Amino acid sequence: MSEIIKIAIDAMGGDFAPDNEIDGAILAASENKSNLHLILTGDEKFLAAELNKRKNIPSNISIVNATEVITMDDSPSETFKTKPDSSLAVALNLVKSGKANGCISAGNTGAVLFNSTFKLGRLDKVGRPTIGSIFPTTGDITMVFDVGASVDCKPIHLFQYAIMGSMYMDIMYGIKNPSVGLLNVGEEKSKGDELTIKTYELLSNSKLNFIGNVEGRDILKGKCNVVICDGFVGNVILKFAESVLDFLKTSFKNYADESVMKKIKVGMMRGTMKDVLKRFDYQNYGGVPLLGVKGISIIGHGKSSPLAIKNMIMKAVEVHKKDLINRTENELRTINFSV
Amino acid sequence: MSEIIKIAIDAMGGDFAPDNEIDGAILAASENKSNLHLILTGDEKFLAAELNKRKNIPSNISIVNATEVITMDDSPSETFKTKPDSSLAVALNLVKSGKANGCISAGNTGAVLFNSTFKLGRLDKVGRPTIGSIFPTTGDITMVFDVGASVDCKPIHLFQYAIMGSMYMDIMYGIKNPSVGLLNVGEEKSKGDELTIKTYELLSNSKLNFIGNVEGRDILKGKCNVVICDGFVGNVILKFAESVLDFLKTSFKNYADESVMKKIKVGMMRGTMKDVLKRFDYQNYGGVPLLGVKGISIIGHGKSSPLAIKNMIMKAVEVHKKDLINRTENELRTINFSV
Numbered sequence: 026m027s028e029i030i031k032i033a034i035d036a037m038g039g040d041f042a043p044d045n046e047i048d049g050a051i052l053a054a055s056e057n058k059s060n061l062h063l064i065l066t067g068d069e070k071f072l073a074a075e076l077n078k079r080k081n082i083p084s085n086i087s088i089v090n091a092t093e094v095i096t097m098d099d100s101p102s103e104t105f106k107t108k109p110d111s112s113l114a115v116a117l118n119l120v121k122s123g124k125a126n127g128c129i130s131a132g133n134t135g136a137v138l139f140n141s142t143f144k145l146g147r148l149d150k151v152g153r154p155t156i157g158s159i160f161p162t163t164g165d166i167t168m169v170f171d172v173g174a175s176v177d178c179k180p181i182h183l184f185q186y187a188i189m190g191s192m193y194m195d196i197m198y199g200i201k202n203p204s205v206g207l208l209n210v211g212e213e214k215s216k217g218d219e220l221t222i223k224t225y226e227l228l229s230n231s232k233l234n235f236i237g238n239v240e241g242r243d244i245l246k247g248k249c250n251v252v253i254c255d256g257f258v259g260n261v262i263l264k265f266a267e268s269v270l271d272f273l274k275t276s277f278k279n280y281a282d283e284s285v286m287k288k289i290k291v292g293m294m295r296g297t298m299k300d301v302l303k304r305f306d307y308q309n310y311g312g313v314p315l316l317g318v319k320g321i322s323i324i325g326h327g328k329s330s331p332l333a334i335k336n337m338i339m340k341a342v343e344v345h346k347k348d349l350i351n352r353t354e355n356e357l358r359t360i361n362f363s364v
Numbered sequence: 365m366s367e368i369i370k371i372a373i374d375a376m377g378g379d380f381a382p383d384n385e386i387d388g389a390i391l392a393a394s395e396n397k398s399n400l401h402l403i404l405t406g407d408e409k410f411l412a413a414e415l416n417k418r419k420n421i422p423s424n425i426s427i428v429n430a431t432e433v434i435t436m437d438d439s440p441s442e443t444f445k446t447k448p449d450s451s452l453a454v455a456l457n458l459v460k461s462g463k464a465n466g467c468i469s470a471g472n473t474g475a476v477l478f479n480s481t482f483k484l485g486r487l488d489k490v491g492r493p494t495i496g497s498i499f500p501t502t503g504d505i506t507m508v509f510d511v512g513a514s515v516d517c518k519p520i521h522l523f524q525y526a527i528m529g530s531m532y533m534d535i536m537y538g539i540k541n542p543s544v545g546l547l548n549v550g551e552e553k554s555k556g557d558e559l560t561i562k563t564y565e566l567l568s569n570s571k572l573n574f575i576g577n578v579e580g581r582d583i584l585k586g587k588c589n590v591v592i593c594d595g596f597v598g599n600v601i602l603k604f605a606e607s608v609l610d611f612l613k614t615s616f617k618n619y620a621d622e623s624v625m626k627k628i629k630v631g632m633m634r635g636t637m638k639d640v641l642k643r644f645d646y647q648n649y650g651g652v653p654l655l656g657v658k659g660i661s662i663i664g665h666g667k668s669s670p671l672a673i674k675n676m677i678m679k680a681v682e683v684h685k686k687d688l689i690n691r692t693e694n695e696l697r698t699i700n701f702s703v
Contacts, residue, residue: 100554161611162611163611163615163618176549176557177558210512210515210595210596217515217596218515219516221596240599240600240603241599241602241604241607242603242604242606242607242610243607244607245607245608245610245611246607246610246611254600255557256549257549257557257597258596258597258600260549260579260580261547261549261579261580261593261597261600261601262580262604263580264579264580264581265580265581265583265601265604265605266580266604267581268582268584271584272500272502272584276502276640276641279502280639280640290633290635291636293633294632296629297619297626298633300619301612301615301619304615
């Protein structure tokens with residue numbers, strides 16, 4: 026008999042919680058009845074009532090009570106103390122105690138980061154956990170680390186991101202010896218700010234497949250598998266990239282509004298546009314794990330659709346099956362960090 | 365009789381020099397015969413021969429000899445000493461000595477930055493000059509400062525960028541009291557790294573129209589007129605934005621290659637696509653002035669087309685006519701920098 030994997034879902038996080046969380050859970054649970062069990066965390070009565078509004082509820086979904094909800098207005102670093110019984114905290118407690126193999130949340134990203142770090146603890150030797158994000162490219166599969174877990178990073182943090190990011194691409198995507206690029210303002214070794222110049226040294230002297238500096242223009246080209254940067258830079262780039270789709274939609278709409286002929290032209294190309302531009306839609310990528318903590322915590326976009334929630338759940342399952350956390354920790358142990 | 369404005373052109377800078385420089389100069393000179401004189405700098409004989417290959421050369425173009433050429437491989441900070449007679453240096457000397465009202469270059473950006481700063485000198489109170497870039501938006505006209513003039517900025521530098529950027533939007537675009545946003549990882553005042561948290565304070569206490577933090581997604585929305593950031597972040601964002609057009613072109617090409625029907629679909633929408641996406645083409649924006657130096661130095665993209673070169677020349681003319689440099693310096697003098 027195969028193992029039943031248990032995933033906790035912060036059912037009160039996310040802009041459309043609990044609707045999208047419940048609908049996403051039903052999708053995942055229905056498709057994986059024999060080997061998946063999902064645990065929704067949040068107000069027990071409320072969630073049960075919401076769940077019962079749906080048809081064909083699979084039996085492999087249960088609810089664990091949580092009396093508090095973290096909102097987008099809550100200060101992330103304080104929620105650990107001020108809301109100890111939040112739906113997020115309860116989901117993480119299930120992971121910590123072994124009652125769940127992993128958890129997912131589309132809630133306040135900062136709160137997920139802080140609560141996961143404090144509750145699950147950091148992996149040996151990891152200074153700061155990191156969040157990566159897949160970018161659409163016309164070349165190699167590319168993930169950018171860090172996209173906002175921490176700012177004012179030190180070179181050693183960026184070096185650790187490179188190791189964790191490489192392990193992630195290897196284990197999750199089967200890319201052996203993934204290429205690593207350091208995001209910078211120029212290709213030459215001498216280019217950059219204090220942080221990147223020092224990080225360049227660390228990466229050069231490592232056994233990673235470091236290809237040197239890459240520039241902003243190289244991300245969408247897919248020049249390397251892992252792009253490393255400070256969380257400030259990564260966060261700005263990610264949000265900029267996420268806004269391109271809306272920019273294009275609005276631009277085409279404005280163009281169509283200029284004349285009847287232009288409206289017809291845009292109308293004719295709508296289907297093709299949609300086909301091509303869907304790669305820019307972050308909903309399709311599901312969530313990303315917080316790397317560097319002792320447990321599986323998948324972070325999703327606040328606006329995650331039911332499909333995105335399902336993808337996050339399945340990502341948690343995959344991370345568990347592939348034993349990402351233990352394998353990353355073992356790899357980190359082999360590296361001498363006294364640099 | 366109206367003033368004849370003289371603009372020096374670094375005819376050996378740029379990826380397609382001197383062809384595009386010469387063709388761009390001919391365009392600008394032909395359209396402005398009575399009030400514009402252009403001076404090409406570079407190897408006198410070579411440029412004369414190249415110029416003579418063209419038809420209908422207007423008489424308001426002359427050549428000033430320069431024996432050296434700065435390449436993209438030259439270390440920007442060293443060219444000031446190693447190539448004192450470069451086409452760029454000679455163009456800047458013409459500005460410095462008053463023989464030209466301004467100069468333009470599509471050459472090595474770092475070299476333009478260093479040579480301009482050392483030759484022309486900085487404006488009173490300016491710690492570091494800055495380069496801005498117009499971004500296409502669906503809202504207000506938006507320029508981002510700094511896009512790569514300097515990294516590891518201090519709060520006072522970002523504050524000065526905000527002042528110079530605001531003056532630029534006011535004088536060049538007629539936007540009174542332009543709105544200023546600080547690029548950050550979140551909207552709240554408490555968000556950011558050390559640099560942005562301190563810069564927020566300076567901007568809050570200034571008489572600028574500071575609207576607070578803006579995020580990566582707000583740039584293309586045109587949420588404010590002036591977006592302020594460290595040159596590292598701005599450079600990465602600018603190059604990322606520049607790559608979007610290529611990404612889309614390649615994505616549509618790959619889609620078209622999938623089947624005959626898809627090829628027909630993409631073929632049908634090509635004209636409309638081009639119409640809408642040309643706003644993403646940086647060639648249309650011409651160059652941007654290096655702000656904070658005592659003289660007019662317009663920096664352009666290495667790949668500048670003849671049209672882009674013409675636009676750069678006309679930008680220099682406009683900056684001269686509107687007396688941007690003196691007016692910016694006067695504004696800076698009214699501000700107490702002992703913060």
